[in-house]
């Protein structure tokens with residue numbers, strides 16, 4: 132089948148060519164990180180990548196100025212297991228660097244004599260049970276940065292937690308990054324040589340984040356290690372191989388190579404140089420390639436030990452020079468049949484990127500995003516939440532989680548204490564076009580602010596919990612089609628709580644503003660947090676049941692859904708929710 136190449140490739144067209152539904156294509160993209168918005172087209176390199184992953188052979192046809200992709204089922208294939216790609220994450224000082232060094236050096240003996248390890252962003256080790264690739268930039272910033280560019284490289288995350296310190300804020304951040312990317316985690320409980328080490332506590336703490344140890348009938352592998360004294364490292368590596376076997380990671384060695392740029396720089400001797408992780412196919416010396424807006428031909432290819440290579444099979448990091456310009460980390464790398472095609476494609480990708488920037492900037496505000504939302508099954512509002520102190524974290528998370536918005540879902544992809552960082556921005560941006568950051572009594576640091584502007588991530592800051600919850604609720608409701616409009620018709624305060632036998636708990640309220648009306652919705656707010664919302668099922672003025680009660684009067688109030696936990700000084704708000712006509716704007 133032939134697809135004409137224009138400013139972008141409609142998903143519909145690709146979906147026909149490779150016999151997949153548009154949803155399947157979107158899911159495949161989502162797995163790599165960045166998500167497309169409705170109506171977005173694919174870039175040509177994305178389209179080629181997806182088609183080839185699905186077992187098609189893609190060629191570029193050009194006739195004069197017209198260019199097209201030919202997409203045909205691939206006959207020859209050599210699908211084989213491939214080594215896993217591992218990222219090491221965890222809190223600062225818990226031993227990530229020492230672990231990466233220890234693994235590299237224990238494996239040194241099996242390398243060429245005299246080999247000197249170079250820092251190229253990744254290295255591969257060889258074990259009797261198989262090979263493993265480690266990405267050499269520990270920490271979740273690098274991980275999130277790649278995902279924000281739509282490049283997910285990691286198959287397995289090794290989470291390093293120091294047994295003497297236990298779970299720390301960045302440990303949790305790392306867990307949330309891995310979980311958001313749906314990458315399985317192996318926990319390396321480090322520093323077990325220390326007398327204060329308490330590996331059991333690490334298990335207990337992490338179990339709260341869903342990492343239930345296998346020994347407790349969970350699914351997460353824990354290995355107790357000492358990176359410093361090389362204790363149990365073989366066990367850790369064995370577990371990585373075991374998990375990778377279960378994941379059935381596969382690649383096709385017979386294809387033209389496909390990969391992603393890990394790092395790039397200008398080498399004084401070699402010129403533009405990059406480390407590329409070959410993910411599928413085999414990269415050969417003299418192959419032509421396109422990589423983002425750059426292209427070139429592989430003239431010199433070296434491994435992480437500085438040794439020249441002729442071929443690089445799937446899951447191999449290689450250092451390549453001879454790019455026309457310096458590519459960017461995260462750029463896809465595709466081998467192309469000839470120089471003319473590579474040059475054309477690089478030019479086309481460049482034009483598509485310019486066009487995309489001009490035509491469809493990431494929407495600046497959530498309101499704009501809302502306008503773009505199509506009818507998803509349940510639209511989702513992904514939130515990164517940062518607060519000033521631990522004390523406020525739990526209540527905010529809980530009230531956000533208990534916000535019940537019919538037809539929409541709020542997902543807290545990450546929550547933590549401290550200023551809004553670049554990592555937060557990247558996580559929000561990588562998770563969804565709609566990802567927003569909510570700060571409570573915190574601000575973004577200057578780098579994060581700049582990045583948020585570049586990535587067009589909406590940051591919203593609050594200092595009153597009630598405002599925060601209200602606003603998030605409003606934003607999430609904005610995702611719902613049809614939308615609702617809310618009008619507050621009464622406000623009051625609980626002045627006494629009555630426990631009446633056979634009836635239940637009644638809130639004695641003073642109506643301070645407007646009126647309370649039976650049958651309308653009421654919400655109970657305590658210290659700025661909505662703790663219950665329900666219909667007013669009973670309203671009593673002294674001994675009389677009434678339908679309405681006005682300002683300055685007292686009443687006995689009961690809300691639906693059996694709420695009993697009223698306290699004196701709780702605020703009560705009575706409101707009307709109106710459904711707006713379909714397509715209506717607020």
Ligand code: GDP
Pocket residue numbers: 221222223224225226227228229230269321322323324325356357358359360
């Ligand atoms: P990173 O910030 O996570 O990369 O942490 P590092 O790898 O730099 O390690 C931080 C500190 O912990 C260093 O002083 C290491 O020597 C020490 N360390 C790392 N692993 C171990 C270990 O297994 N046992 C002990 N006792 N110390 C360790």
